[in-house]
Amino acid sequence: MARSAHQQEKLLWLQRIFLQETDEAHPLTMQQLIARLEQQGISAERKSLYLNIETLNQCGMEIIAERRGSQTVYYSAGGDFEAAELRLLADAVASSRFITAKKSGELLKKLEGLTSRHYAAGLRRQVHVPSRIKNMNETIFYLVDELNRAIAKNVSIEFCYYDWVAEGQTLRRVARHEGQRYEVSPWQLLWEDEFYYLIAFDHRSRSIRHYRVDRMGDISPTDRHRQGDEE
Helix, strand or coil: CCCCCCHHHHHHHHHHHHHHHCCCCCCEEHHHHHHHHHCCCCCCCHHHHHHHHHHHHHCCCCEEEEEECCEEEEEECCCCCCHHHHHHHHHHHHHCCCCCHHHHHHHHHHHHCCCCHHHHHHHCCCCCCCCCCCCCCCCHHHHHHHHHHHHHHCEEEEEEEEEEEEECCEEEEEEHHHHCCEEEEEEEEEEECCEEEEEEEECCCCEEEEEEHHHEEEEEEEEEECCCCCC
């Protein structure tokens, strides 16, 4: 077999081909696999591909070889998710009210990368969400991550709290109490009615309060230990 600068990439390309192009309904023959690799500047022989497929199977992939008619075909049995599981996740992302249309599209694209391109096309459906908030704070994903880190580090946080004010078809955030910062000890994140809420001990009122995460902003952890354990 002629060597090329891309030979060391062969296993990675072969894995990508199986994951993105094949499934039970769309298998590839050995000759088609060789042709796909050649498109990437990688030459391959049948004998070496048999060994490569065996290696991929040993590393956790499930590549099926089936005799169909006069040919043997090969395809990936799927990744970590079954088709029905990906459909469930895709529909949840597409219909979620708090995820903006832009972020919904980005997440769906990432989900599509977990299955073959043939099935991926069916994951992206036009789901009408009449109550979707058009300019909801897209940083909510990072806010949730920051809150989880503060909980893990056992420290209090400071933040500004906002109200959403309707302006036509969109919403604008307005800071409460002229931007005065809150200090709370975060204890738990709650998902209810398609919104994230933070359950926290409020240092000023000395009581447990709930804060909607999409209304929080400018979060910063402190170096002070959390309070309110007994409450």
